Amino acid sequence: MVAPPDNDVLWARGLHYAYSGSPALAGVSIGVRESEILAVTGPRGSGKTTLLKCLSGQLLPDPGEVWFNSAPVHTLSRPARERLRRERFGWIDSEPHLVPELTAWENAALPLLMRGVAHRTAKRAAGEWLERLDVGDCSRKRPAVLLQAQRQRIAIARALATEPTVLFADEPTAPLHAADRAQVLRTLTTAARSHQITVVIATLDEEIATLADRTVHLADGRRNNGVTTPDAADGEGRAACSVSA
Numbered sequence: 001m002v003a004p005p006d007n008d009v010l011w012a013r014g015l016h017y018a019y020s021g022s023p024a025l026a027g028v029s030i031g032v033r034e035s036e037i038l039a040v041t042g043p044r045g046s047g048k049t050t051l052l053k054c055l056s057g058q059l060l061p062d063p064g065e066v067w068f069n070s071a072p073v074h075t076l077s078r079p080a081r082e083r084l085r086r087e088r089f090g091w092i093d094s095e096p097h098l099v100p101e102l103t104a105w106e107n108a109a110l111p112l113l114m115r116g117v118a119h120r121t122a123k124r125a126a127g128e129w130l131e132r133l134d135v136g137d138c139s140r141k142r143p144a145v146l147l148q149a150q151r152q153r154i155a156i157a158r159a160l161a162t163e164p165t166v167l168f169a170d171e172p173t174a175p176l177h178a179a180d181r182a183q184v185l186r187t188l189t190t191a192a193r194s195h196q197i198t199v200v201i202a203t204l205d206e207e208i209a210t211l212a213d214r215t216v217h218l219a220d221g222r223r224n225n226g227v228t229t230p231d232a233a234d235g236e237g238r239a240a241c242s243v244s245a
């Protein structure tokens, strides 16, 4: 086993994954730098979700290696991977998956409360993130009375509230109207930058190319053309980045 470069917070080599014999990833290698915002794009079925699930320890590549902060993830036991996900990683899905019995702020604060953060501190942190995502006025409402777009913003607030080391976002703007998408993506990327959160975001949203530091493209479970970086002059992204192919 060869150790990954020191400056990559996440590093993966030769990832393969198949669902019941059908290949979804066919040898993807990738490095993600600390505080980088990396976009993963590609057509439907190209392997974006599977890649994020392998990088975040939800799926075990077979074969393939995933390293987080220079420690192997692919050799960890399931409980150790679950602990890593709980303590260091965040996940935003394309559906909000909120707890219906809880209010918006309780949903956003839930991971903090489960970590033992004091009720008042968790409530304040959740409230601040809900405000940043323009759903502060929904704070006391339950998911059933909210719009899907509001529910998704609450799910994003919940993921950011724990300030994870790496935030994985799988098509986080899918439930939003076009007008909301750019604004939510901007809020998400700005928040991540201000808190030095590394983000790996799978999306079909073209707006991401101007917000991410780097974009990798997948096709048929492979990286098809290396990387693209936004022009530093007209994007928020940084042009300098790591390229691991």
Ligand SMILES: Nc1ncnc2c1ncn2[C@@H]1O[C@H](COP(=O)(O)OP(=O)(O)OP(=O)(O)O)[C@@H](O)[C@H]1O
Pocket: 019, 020, 022, 023, 024, 042, 043, 044, 045, 046, 047, 048, 049, 050, 051, 202
């Ligand atoms: N649970 C599953 N069982 C069987 N096949 C699956 C499963 N999940 C994904 N696949 C298949 O694996 C391949 C890659 O899917 P994946 O969801 O990773 O791609 P994607 O780029 O995220 O697609 P989308 O944009 O539609 O979510 C596709 O052919 C898909 O049909």
